[in-house]
Amino acid sequence: MEGKACHAQIIYVGLQTDVLTSNMLINMYAKCGLVDCARKVFDKMPERSLVSWNTMIGSLAQNGEEQEALTLFIGMQREGTTCSEFTVSSVLCACAAKCAMFECKQLHAFAIKAATDLNVFVGTALLRWYVQNELYEEALVLFHKAQMMGLEQNQFTISSTICACAGLAALIEGNQVHAVLRKTGLGSNIYVASSLIDMYAKCGCIGEAYIVFHSMEERSIVFWNAMISGFARHAHSLEVMILFEKMQQMSMYPNEVTYIAVLSACSHMGLVEKGQKYFNLMIKEHSLSPNVLHYSCMVDIFGRAGQIHEAYEMIKNMPFHATASIWGSLLSSCRVYGNLELAEVAAKQLFVLEPNNAGNHILLSNVYAANKKWEEVAKSRKLLKESEVKKERGxxxxxxxxxxxxxxxxxxxxxxxxxxxxxxxxxxxxxxxxxxxxxxxxxxxxxxxxxxxxxxxxxxxxxxxxxxxxxxxxxxxxxxxxxxxxxxxxxxxxxxxxxxxxxxxxxxxxxxxxxxxxxxxxxxxxx
DNA sequence: TTAGGGTTAG
Structure with missing residues (x-):
């Protein structure tokens, strides 16, 4: 409100045409989250400086109006205003949030052309963008390029890079980044350490992940979750349960992500009763609402253990529409236990939700084969052959x-x-x-x-x-x-x-x- | 007078 009063005073004394003052006003409004007010000031400016454009584009990008930020950036180009590293980094952030690949690739080329790609803000935004869009190889290329040029590495670039290594399960690359951490001391950052645990777990080195976990005194919920998820991924259910108790002893309480890890560990080990216990604990003890992923874990727990009807009941009674992944889990269980009736129910749903997934046709034909329904096997195979659906090759x-x-x-x-x-x-x-x-x-x-x-x-x-x-x-x-x-x-x-x-x-x-x-x-x- | 960012999910 003080800002608005100040703005009224500025208009009263006739200063609103001053570029410097208007820029400051745009900034002030944006910082208060009043992006509409900022835009009004911007639109009324008879002339704008580079800073005016940068401030306005940055405000839009930060306030969730990514498309408008991009539109304004294009308008800026049309007016012939030369952009700076401030502009490029703001627009990159907008692109990353929108997952607008094409614009981002264009912008990367633009950043190189405008010689702004060496700026640390621009470089960090580019790296983040690549990782957010799962373009991990591109992210690593960028990281290596920055290293070769001797550019500054910080906790932000490093955690994104480790995330890229995790996505590729690229252990050798990951180890190299870890070596950089040892030299720079950046490994003590909680974000970096969490991504390092995740990377080692995803690369198959659960022991290394635990060494990182053990070496840190500061522990956030994400940090605990990274380690618990790692153990779950490796089906070390006992370790999952021990850490689940230990975190609470240290006054850190499980959240939705923790429970996904705990429930998935139960499903991998066939622990039906334990899974049910944790599912109830989540609701009653920790007042968390299970989301579709938790229900998916429960369907998996019942199905993998051969309790196919319980799995189907879970699907029927859950407060969400079942996803393809949930029906897929049921169909897989039906294949393992040869349940033809529910396999057909699941497959019917899957053929609508995932018409291009050949695996579903194959699973169904496997269930027919297990039940010696050779005619249906042949029909199912014929259907698959005639359709455009292709099985993903191993x-x-x-x-x-x-x-x-x-x-x-x-x-x-x-x-x-x-x-x-x-x-x-x-x-x-x-x-x-x-x-x-x-x-x-x-x-x-x-x-x-x-x-x-x-x-x-x-x-x-x-x-x-x-x-x-x-x-x-x-x-x-x-x-x-x-x-x-x-x-x-x-x-x-x-x-x-x-x-x-x-x-x-x-x-x-x-x-x-x-x-x-x-x-x-x-x-x-x-x- | 202008910048922000990173980690965990059946």
Whole structure:
């Protein structure tokens, strides 16, 4: 109100035409959240300076009016006003919030042309934009470029970069950033430390994540959640529960994110009663309203444990429309337990919600096959073949030195592919001596048995494993990332391979880790 | 007279 009174006084004495005063007024209104008042002052200005434009664009960007900020920026260009690093960083923030990829890419080029890309504000906004839009590789390229040019790194650029490494599960890159932290001391920042825990957990190094967790005295809720989510991702349910208790002893109370981690740990381990206990605790003890993700966890908990009807009841009674992910979880459970009736219910919903997801058709045909409904299997396969729907191809990747090696199922292009196949054949022979038999039961391609076995043998994670065995030192764990869920055959194969080679093998599939050691998997064969 | 930012989610 003081500002408004002051504005009235300025108008009274006739100072409103002064550019400097108007700029200050725009700024004052924007800081008070009165962006409309700021805009009125801006619109009435007979002439505007660069600062007027910058202040107005920045105000709009910060007050959630991103589209208007972009429109004004275009207007500024049309008027021929040269922009500065202030303009570029504000407009970049607006683009990142809007996820306007095209504008952002144009703006990046614009920033380079206007020689503003070396400005720390501009660089930070660019990095943030890339990470927010999951363009992690671009983010890392930018970070390396900044490093080569000797530009300043700060806690903001570093936490975004670590987030990019986490998104790519790029451990070697992540380790390099960690080394920068050790030199600069930026690792003691709570945001940086939280993203570091997340990065190590997502790269399969849960022990490293815990070392970071243990080293910090300051602990925020996000920091606790990052560690608990990491343990959940690795199916270390006991550690999840211990930390859940410990945080409360230290007067830090769980929030919605904590409960998602706790419930997902229960689902990965088949802990139905514990899951129900936590779900009730969340509502009654901590007064939190479960969101669609919590319900999704509960459907998963019941479904994975074979309580398909309870899972379906949960869906029917929840206060939200079920998402594709929830119906997908039910359909997967139906496949595992051969429940045809509910598989058809789930599939019907999924075909509407995800018409382009071939996996749903395949799951349904698997349930038909498990129930020996061969006519329906054929119909379902025909439908899939006729539609435009394509199944996502299996892909695995592994980091060796500073390079990511990627393998598709039946890979032909890798430079060492001949040697890989030959070594893999040899490994299969050795494992067959330990009673390994290719499990083709769930692989329902209409192909003859020999060909089925060949397809299974060339699953991408087996190729990545073989390449890891060829290239990595004998004591190094082999970390493999995969874009789909690991199949039953590869799971058995990895267990035997860990025993035969004496190696630790870590496989991350769509949303969790499997640690294979001495012939066993951390998931206890429940996933 | 003008700038902001980063972390956790079945």
């Amino acid at each position: 892909k695995s990747w592994i980091e060796i030195k500073d390079k990511v090696h990627s393998f598709m199922v039946g890979e032909r292009n890798h430079p060492k592919i001949a040697e890989i196949y030959s070594k893999l054949d040899h490994l299969v022979e050795e494992l067959e001596k330990l009673d390994y038999k290719a499990e083709t039961a769930h692989d329902l391609h209409y192909v003859e048995e020999g060909r089925k076995q060949e397809l299974l043998r060339h699953h991408s994670e087996k190729l990545a494993l073989t390449f890891g065995l060829m290239c990595l030192p004998s004591n190094a764990p082999i970390r493999i990332m995969k874009n789909l869920r690991i199949c039953g055959d590869c799971h058995s194969f990895m267990k035997l391979a860990s025993s035969f080679t004496g190696r630790e093998i870590i496989v991350r599939d769509t949303n969790r880790f499997h640690h294979f050691r001495n012939g066993c998997c951390s998931c206890g064969d429940f996933w």
